Amino acid sequence: xxxxxxxxxxxxxxxxxxxxxxxxxxxxxxxxxxxxxxxxxxxxxxxxxxxxxxxxxxxxxxxxxxxxxxxxxxxxxxxxxxxxxxxxxxxxxxxxxxxxxxxxxxxxxxxxxxxxxxxxxxxxxxxxxxxxxxxxxxxxxxxxxxxxxxxxxxxxxxxxxxxxxxxxxxxxxxxxxxxxxxxxxxxxxxxxxxxxxxxxxxxxxxxxxxxxxxxxxxxxxxxxxxxxxxxxxxxxxxxxxxxxxxxxxxxxxxxxxxxxxxxxxxxxxxxxxxxxxxxxxxxxxxxxxxxxxxxxxxxxxxxxxxxxxxxxxxxxxxxxxxxxxxxxxxxxxxxxxxxxxxxxxxxxxxxxxxxxxxxxxxxxxxxxxxxxxxxxxxxxxxxxxxxxxxxxxxxxxxxxxxxxxxxxxxxxxxxxxxxxxxxxxxxxxxxxxxxxxxxxxxxxxxxxxxxxxxxxxxxxxxxxxxxxxxxxxxxxxxxxxxxxxxxxxxxxxxxxxxxxxxxxxxxxxxxxxxxxxxxxxxxxxxxxxxxxxxxxxxxxxxxxxxxxxxxxxxxxxxxxxxxxxxxxxxxxxxxxxxxxxxxxxxxxxxxxxxxxxxxxxxxxxxxxxxxxxxxxxxxxx
Numbered sequence: 001x002x003x004x005x006x007x008x009x010x011x012x013x014x015x016x017x018x019x020x021x022x023x024x025x026x027x028x029x030x031x032x033x034x035x036x037x038x039x040x041x042x043x044x045x046x047x048x049x050x051x052x053x054x055x056x057x058x059x060x061x062x063x064x065x066x067x068x069x070x071x072x073x074x075x076x077x078x079x080x081x082x083x084x085x086x087x088x089x090x091x092x093x094x095x096x097x098x099x100x101x102x103x104x105x106x107x108x109x110x111x112x113x114x115x116x117x118x119x120x121x122x123x124x125x126x127x128x129x130x131x132x133x134x135x136x137x138x139x140x141x142x143x144x145x146x147x148x149x150x151x152x153x154x155x156x157x158x159x160x161x162x163x164x165x166x167x168x169x170x171x172x173x174x175x176x177x178x179x180x181x182x183x184x185x186x187x188x189x190x191x192x193x194x195x196x197x198x199x200x201x202x203x204x205x206x207x208x209x210x211x212x213x214x215x216x217x218x219x220x221x222x223x224x225x226x227x228x229x230x231x232x233x234x235x236x237x238x239x240x241x242x243x244x245x246x247x248x249x250x251x252x253x254x255x256x257x258x259x260x261x262x263x264x265x266x267x268x269x270x271x272x273x274x275x276x277x278x279x280x281x282x283x284x285x286x287x288x289x290x291x292x293x294x295x296x297x298x299x300x301x302x303x304x305x306x307x308x309x310x311x312x313x314x315x316x317x318x319x320x321x322x323x324x325x326x327x328x329x330x331x332x333x334x335x336x337x338x339x340x341x342x343x344x345x346x347x348x349x350x351x352x353x354x355x356x357x358x359x360x361x362x363x364x365x366x367x368x369x370x371x372x373x374x375x376x377x378x379x380x381x382x383x384x385x386x387x388x389x390x391x392x393x394x395x396x397x398x399x400x401x402x403x404x405x406x407x408x409x410x411x412x413x414x415x416x417x418x419x420x421x422x423x424x425x426x427x428x429x430x431x432x433x434x435x436x437x438x439x440x441x442x443x444x445x446x447x448x449x450x451x452x453x454x455x456x457x458x459x460x461x462x463x464x465x466x467x468x469x470x471x472x473x474x475x476x477x478x479x480x481x482x483x484x485x486x487x488x489x490x491x492x493x494x495x496x497x498x499x500x501x502x503x504x505x506x507x508x509x510x511x512x513x514x515x516x517x518x519x520x521x522x523x524x525x526x527x528x529x530x531x532x533x534x535x536x537x538x539x540x541x542x543x544x545x546x547x548x549x550x551x552x553x554x555x556x557x558x559x560x561x562x563x564x565x566x567x568x569x570x571x572x573x574x575x576x577x578x579x580x581x582x583x584x585x586x587x588x589x590x591x592x593x594x595x596x597x598x599x600x601x602x603x604x605x606x607x608x609x610x611x612x613x614x615x616x617x618x619x620x621x
Contacts (some may be wrong), residue, residue: 002028006308006447006479008237008398012315014397021342023314024333028444038577041071044181047189054575068195073187073578076202080184082553083209085330087143087176088353089514090217092329096255096367097220098136105259105371106224108132113223117216132223139216139407145175149180159524161533162561167589171204171560176212177212179205192525195579203591206556209437214517221292225258228295228406228511230415230504233455234305235294235401237312241304242321245281246274247381251312251328252512254292256350256365257285259374260326261293263301269378270302276385280379284322286313287513289330289346291475294405295511305400307477309442310471311449316407321395323381323388328365329353330550344388346380397492403478404485407468407508409522413575415502420529427538428621431462431494434538435526437510437519437563439554440473441547443548445569446599452568455601457482457545461506463609464492465540471513482507516522516554520561535562535592536619538612542566542604555595559583562592566610568599 002025004010004296014024037043039346042054052061052070061225064071100106108114111233112137115125119137125131145151150172155163159272166172173179177592182207186192192201236279240246247264249257258284263269273281283303285293289463290306299305299398307316310331317325317336326335337358340347349355349362350373360380363373414424425498432605438457453473460467461482469477477483482490488499492508499506510519527534546567572581594611598604 001025002448004311005451005476006236006449007452009308009312009315009449011396011398012237016315016318021318021339021548023057023337025444026143039215039376039572041572042067042575044074045469050563056316063189063193065193068578069193069198069575071573072195072198072202072579073193075571075573076183076198077187078204078549079179079205079553080187082550082551083176083183083205083213084551085550086209086213086514087108087180088329090143090213091140092253092365093217093220094136094140095225097168098133099367100132100224106367108223110222113219113227113400115288117219117223130271136220139220143175143212144177147174147178147205149174151175151208151212152199153216154207154530157211157215157304157460157521159527159534161285161527162524165208165533166560169590171200171207171417173204173208173212176208179208179212193615195576197581199341199579199582203560204558206553206560209516209553210520210557215521216523218514218518221254223297225254227410228408228409230404230406232297233299233365233405235308235403235475236399237307237316237319238398238400239304239318240284240319240321240395241279241282242319242389243279245276245278246284246322247281247324247377247382248284248286248291248307248316248322248327249289249328250286250332251351252288252292252514253328253351254289254296254372255367256326256374257283257289257293258297260377261297263371263374264302270283273382273385276382277389279384281382286316287472287475289328293511294579295509296406302315305382306478307614309450309475311442311444314339316422317343319395320388320391324348324377326350327339327356332356344391346384348377348380353430353612378474386596398549401479401481401507403483404505405478405483405509407510408523409518412508412522415504420526424526424529426494430621431464432466432498433494433609433616434540435466435468435537436460436608437523437541438467438469438473438477438517438544439471439516439541440511440543440545441551442472442476443545443547443569450480450545452480452601453477454480454542456542456604457507458490459601459605460608461495462565464494465607465612466495467507468510468519470509470510470515470519474509474511477507478509483509513550513554516557520557523561525561532619533562533592535588536615538615538619540566540608542608544568544604559587559593559595560591562594562596564608566596566598566608568597568604570597570599600608
């Protein structure tokens with residue numbers, strides 16, 4: 001039966017199974033054998049003539065589409081969902097940025113990021129008191145730029161060599177809203193059935209997502225909450241103490257969580273929690289919302305850290321220690337309402353995207369009402385404490401882990417003395433072989449929770465490859481202890497020396513899945529510093545346990561960027577031979593990127609190392 005790499009999750013699984021409660025781990029087993037046509041990407045039910053399946057006897061669907069077109073069209077539709085969700089997040093951030101004001105619930109903490117965004121869209125810095133609103137409005141307008149009008153966000157933020165190549169290929173995008181429409185419309189029956197054309201549109205959508213949604217939203221969040229800087233944090237399910245009023249913030253957006261952290265530090269809030277019989281009130285981070293928060297906020301006696309990734313959220317509720325589970329967009333499992341009810345936990349959607357059976361009346365985040373809404377959630381949690389404690393017979397003693405979070409391009413430059421030169425020097429002299437961006441979810445397809453991610457990361461650092469971790473996979477590595485100073489002992493001699501010199505772990509916490517855009521900025525800066533295009537770099541990307549649609553569009557962005565991209569499990573395209581050949585063999589001659597699929601950790605890393613060695617040899621280093 002499916003299990004987890006983490007002892008805390010394993011302990012909770014034993015408890016939930018003994019109690020007869022079902023989680024994603026049991027549901028994975030119940031699914032049994034999967035449809036071979038679906039696994040190969042050669043099944044389609046988009047129109048009423050289907051479902052169509054491609055076989056030797058039926059090589060085309062009723063509409064005439066072949067296996068390659070069908071698989072790529074299915075894949076592109078997955079990508080459009082990922083783009084739409086990233087864009088939703090970006091819009092919510094801009095709506096928040098536009099109301100930022102000195103002394104308000106939201107205010108600008110990093111003016112340099114706001115000024116950077118202003119420059120990109122051609123806004124003047126002065127008058128300064130209206131800059132946040134003007135930048136937010138300008139970016140919202142850019143999101144809707146016509147798809148035939150090239151985006152200045154891409155033009156100004158991407159490396160010049162990449163922009164030139166994308167223009168040659170005709171994949172320079174317009175605004176991300178328009179690109180989503182363009183890609184989705186292309187997937188309509190009898191519109192675009194050519195796999196190569198659909199693949200180019202997928203690459204184009206990846207560029208639009210990275211530069212038109214992810215990078216703007218992360219830069220705007222830096223402006224609002226401060227650019228991440230390294231600091232110690234606490235992780236794992238053991239941070240939940242049932243003697244406190246506990247509010248878990250779960251999802252992908254930091255706005256509600258940041259407001260709750262500020263509100264919960266008020267002495268009167270803590271006093272009210274104590275008057276209800278609790279030791280105080282804690283804010284607890286979960287999955288990517290928690291990841292955003294630990295990147296930017298110190299862990300203390302109010303904000304206590306991060307529980308884990310999405311496969312841990314049901315087990316967090318099952319501790320019986322949570323009073324309010326505040327669910328923003330993305331990664332709220334549909335069965336969570338029933339599990340929350342069983343533990344007298346209030347499940348409160350704080351995004352209008354979220355719909356879960358058994359949830360409380362939503363408190364949909366509005367930037368202008370954020371402080372009031374935070375207080376409402378706090379009052380609900382304190383009011384629920386006694387009721388929740390009636391059933392709270394099992395809050396086990398679980399591990400609490402340490403990690404260092406808060407790495408960003410700026411903090412890495414700071415550690416290097418303000419220049420990339422020290423990093424480039426250790427890469428050139430071979431102390432570091434290269435850099436890997438690990439951007440991953442977590443999945444039970446083929447392995448226990450996070451086990452493959454941890455294995456790949458350990459193999460990379462053992463071979464002197466520095467890992468920058470993002471997404472749910474980042475939480476897996478944090479809970480596994482790979483983002484601590486002590487983890488340098490697992491690194492090769494070169495990487496260990498770099499860790500000791502800079503005082504950093506061998507795996508750097510680079511944030512959430514939205515930070516895919518942030519890492520493109522860093523890799524682009526390295527390419528510019530070396531005077532080469534991105535495909536020439538000894539840099540790779542890996543998604544050892546990708547799961548959902550945001551991950552697939554991240555992969556398209558990285559492939560368009562010219563990176564070697566390893567993924568696992570096997571994507572649903574294997575029934576499309578020409579498409580497989582395109583992304584694994586022909587794409588290096590198109591964008592410079594390459595897709596590699598491997599489910600064995602040692603073999604996956606061996607292939608990444610071979611690619612790195614090839615690039616090092618070509619650069620003469």
